[in-house]
Amino acid sequence: MRLLKQTQHPDIINNTAETLLRNAARAIVLRGNDILLMYTHRYDDYSLPGGGVNQGESIIDALKRELHEETGAQQIEVMSEFGAYFELRPWNKAPFELVQMNSYCFVCNIADELHTPQFEQHEINNGMRPVWINIHCAIKHNLHTLATSEKKGISIERETFLLQTIVAELIKK
Template sequence: MRLLKSTIHPDITDMSATTFTRKATRAIVLNGDNILLLYTKRYHDYSLPGGGVDNGESITDGLVRELKEETGAHNVQDIQAFGLYEEYRPWHKPGFDIVHMQSYCFVCSIDDELLAPELEAHEIDNGMHPTWINIHQAISHNEHTIANSSKKGLSIERETYLLKRIVDELVN
């Protein structure tokens, strides 16, 4: 899969620190200029549906599972690689200093009707919900959050970059 971008968080000063790799998937589901995203009230941002790949699970199986859990999407088809976004972030739990996050992004299609999502407790607590939104509005919203919000999460820069790449390469 092609590398879209590689980033190192500015707080990381020693790349030889203890590091672990976390593989994740991100789903790109388009309908014209509209895209299926997750809005998270806590961070006031839009992000691609997706998440961590479980042990023993293929990346595409993780994509289908995460898309179903977070959005209620079903009948996922036409899965095609878009690219890999990798980032090195500080890790604040015992045993490691850095997480090497690998986000494998795929374009796919789904049935029009969304079923009820199966969100995890922390996702519900953060006010996460799936929504169809115009991709240009989502980018503008995230850019405003980046510039003006102290609540922004670590993923908003990645998500905004990916949304812009999607516009450049997939949205006519």
């Protein structure tokens, strides 16, 4: 899969510290200019549905599981690879100080109807919900959150970059 971007969080001083490797699968589901995203109230941002790959699980299986759990998507069909985003960022959960987060993004199709999501407790606590939104509106919202919010999450830069890349490459002008 092609590498879209590789970043290192600006707070990292020692990039040789004990590092956790975490792979994640993220879904791109488009309907014209609308995209299926996760809105997180706690951070006031939009992100691609997806999450961590469990030990022994393939990236595709993780993608389908996460997309189903977070959005209630049914009849998930992986159409193509889109690209990867690698980031080194603070972790601070013993014994690790850093996490190397490798996000693998795929273009998917799903059935029209979404069923009830199956959120984990932290997702409920953060006020996550799936939404169909115009991709340009989601980017504008995330850029505003980046510029003005003190509660923004660490992943908003990744998510905004991915949304902008999706527009540049997948949205018909």
